[in-house]
Amino acid sequence: MKFWKLALASAAIAWLSSTVSLAAKTALVLGIVLEPPHLDPTAGAAAAIDEIVYANIFEGLTRIGPKGDVLPALAESWTKSDDGKVYTFKLHRDVKFHDGTSFGADDVKFSLDRARDGKSTNAQKGLFAAIDKVEIVDPLTVKVSLKQPSGDFLYNMGWGDAVIVAPESAELNKQTPIGTGPFRFDSWAKGSQIVIAKNPVYWGTPALLDKATFRVIPDPAAATAALLAGDVQAFPVFPSYETIPQFQADPRFKVVIGTTEGETVLGMNNKKPPFDNLKVRQAIAHAIDRKTLIDGAMFGLGTPIGSFFPPHHPSYVDLTSETNYDPQLAKKLLAEAGHADGFKTTLKLPPPTYARRGGEIIAAELREIGIEAEIIPVEWAQWLDQVFKNRDYDLTIVSHTEPNDLNIFARDDDYYFNYDNLAFKELVKQIDAVSDGSKRTELYKQAQKVLANDVPAAFLFQLPKTGIWDAKVEGLWENGPIQANDLTAVK
CATH class of the missing domain: 3.10.105.10 (Dipeptide-binding Protein; Domain 3)
Structure with a gap:
């Protein structure tokens, strides 16, 4: 009888251990140095905003990839006129915002017109200066006419300042951001952390993480202690440069200088x-x-x-x-x-x-x-x-x-x-x-x-x-072609 109790106890411990291990792989705590003033990338210049929401909560027509290349996002494809002044974007279908409202050409027109409006609070209005007009061709097609050719137009549409927002929720995005991305906003404990959770109805490839927590740790010594203690599993931009050799010598961590x-x-x-x-x-x-x-x-x-x-x-x-x-x-x-x-x-x-x-x-x-x-x-x-x-x-x-x-x-x-x-x-x-x-x-x-x-x-x-993270973590960017912590492929 005692043998069976021991066996059952051992089995339970093993099951619990594997469950905890599995759970640990579906959640990630990242350290960040600066807390953003708010969470609307279309209404602020702080890089700390994009470091949380870019590609995670919000998406644009295009996106910037880990090598700095322009990739499709909400636009599945596009064509350019021979004179380089007209871009026609074909949008993905069956895309929804996190509040359940549908995404379409009207949201693209609203977002681009809003960003380039004279009263816009967008910190990078210059990105939209070349736009002459935005027209809805059909619910999933948008035509953007430029005043003159722009060699950077597709790249500009991949900035965080150019993400697509919905008219129903645009004014609320500073505190409760609502986008179309693979993660949705969960909570914000001011001065401490911001939590995002997996979007269960994402239109594209689902995120591998169930949850990600961005913990605000501005002090270099505290950042070092948090990583060593395991309270934080990743610091994409680690602020304590003098302790980097210590982590390079520790097999528990991966140090990537990009x-x-x-x-x-x-x-x-x-x-x-x-x-x-x-x-x-x-x-x-x-x-x-x-x-x-x-x-x-x-x-x-x-x-x-x-x-x-x-x-x-x-x-x-x-x-x-x-x-x-x-x-x-x-x-x-x-x-x-x-x-x-x-x-x-x-x-x-x-x-x-x-x-x-x-x-x-x-x-x-x-x-x-x-x-x-x-x-x-x-x-x-x-x-x-x-x-x-x-x-x-x-x-x-x-x-x-x-x-x-x-x-x-x-x-x-x-x-x-x-x-x-x-x-x-x-x-x-x-x-x-x-x-x-x-x-x-x-x-x-x-x-x-x-x-x-x-x-x-x-x-x-x-x-x-200066990236440092748990050696088991995969998918974080080595370089920073844009101010982002893209978690879409992180596991």
């Missing part, structure tokens, strides 16, 4: 004295030692950049020599600008490690040429409000992780750099209108040189994607 679209810059308010003076901006750029910055703030991870362009792009030009580290030249330029004795300024730093640690290093380097930069730490919501929205700042450090975003320097009327250069704006227009690869490359190179010479910001380094 690339991102994140150009990290020392932003300057170009319309605020003394930063409206080119020589002052040049002096600041020459005062920064990129190697010291990357070693000190990033523990050697990161690639120096001399303009606003990713080094992995085929059209990249290495222009770091244009603003090489030269403190004596920096002092000379300051004197020529009328600031031989330097000046006082402020440096607002958001929470990411690269900003807080990098800010300390840059402030020390600026002090060497006579510029006293008072460091002002701000939370992410404060940065978005004060710096990005209201342009209330002198200097700041941030990484721009949006893809193909050279054109932000052509947005003097609504972008925080306050940079205004007609020649650069013309180059951006030409780039957008050209689809020939060699011509675009030449224009991209010209645009990079304009920014390197005009120094609207001090270009620092390309942010690496």
Whole structure:
């Protein structure tokens, strides 16, 4: 009798163990550094929004894949007119939003017209500037006519800012997002975590996970402890660079160092004295030692950049020599600008490690040429409000992780750099209108040189994607071609 009890107990324990193991594979806890201000990617610039909802909750006509390629999404196919000005999208049928309403051509027209409307709060309205009109051909066919050919149009439609929303729920998406994706919104404990759950009636290939929890852990030491304790199974962008070797030596974890679209810059308010003076901006750029910055703030991870362009792009030009580290030249330029004795300024730093640690290093380097930069730490919501929205700042450090975003320097009327250069704006227009690869490359190179010479910001380094996760987890992206944690193939 005792033998059978023991056997039954052992069997029960084994069953329970396998059940727990199985359950563990259907749920995933991911660490994120920044909590998003809300969850509507069509109404905010914060990368933290897309890091949760892109491809998971919301979908666009197209989507950006893990290699940066344009893939079909809600549009199963499309055709382009010979003159490159008309795109006709054929939509997937039997697609429903998470609230049960049906998706169709009317939702596409609503979303694109809403995004490009003059009253739109979309942070990337430039993505839709080329659109002349959107027409419904039939319930599953949409025709989009452009004002002029746009080589980036299909790519632009894959951004998080271009996802398709429904008129019935669009105004509620900030707190209770409703999309068409493989996951639906479950809950949000402010300051702690956001939970998404598998969409049981998804139109496409179902997600392999039943649930994913995005846990907000801004502190690098806490991020390390959470991974080691198993409280978090994955940190797609791990913030504690100095502990990466520890995880590389631990067989329980997989460490993947990839690339991102994140150009990290020392932003300057170009319309605020003394930063409206080119020589002052040049002096600041020459005062920064990129190697010291990357070693000190990033523990050697990161690639120096001399303009606003990713080094992995085929059209990249290495222009770091244009603003090489030269403190004596920096002092000379300051004197020529009328600031031989330097000046006082402020440096607002958001929470990411690269900003807080990098800010300390840059402030020390600026002090060497006579510029006293008072460091002002701000939370992410404060940065978005004060710096990005209201342009209330002198200097700041941030990484721009949006893809193909050279054109932000052509947005003097609504972008925080306050940079205004007609020649650069013309180059951006030409780039957008050209689809020939060699011509675009030449224009991209010209645009990079304009920014390197005009120094609207001090270009620092390309942010690496420092991914660490449980060795058993599969399907997370190695690189970051877009600001996303696409969980559609994760198991």
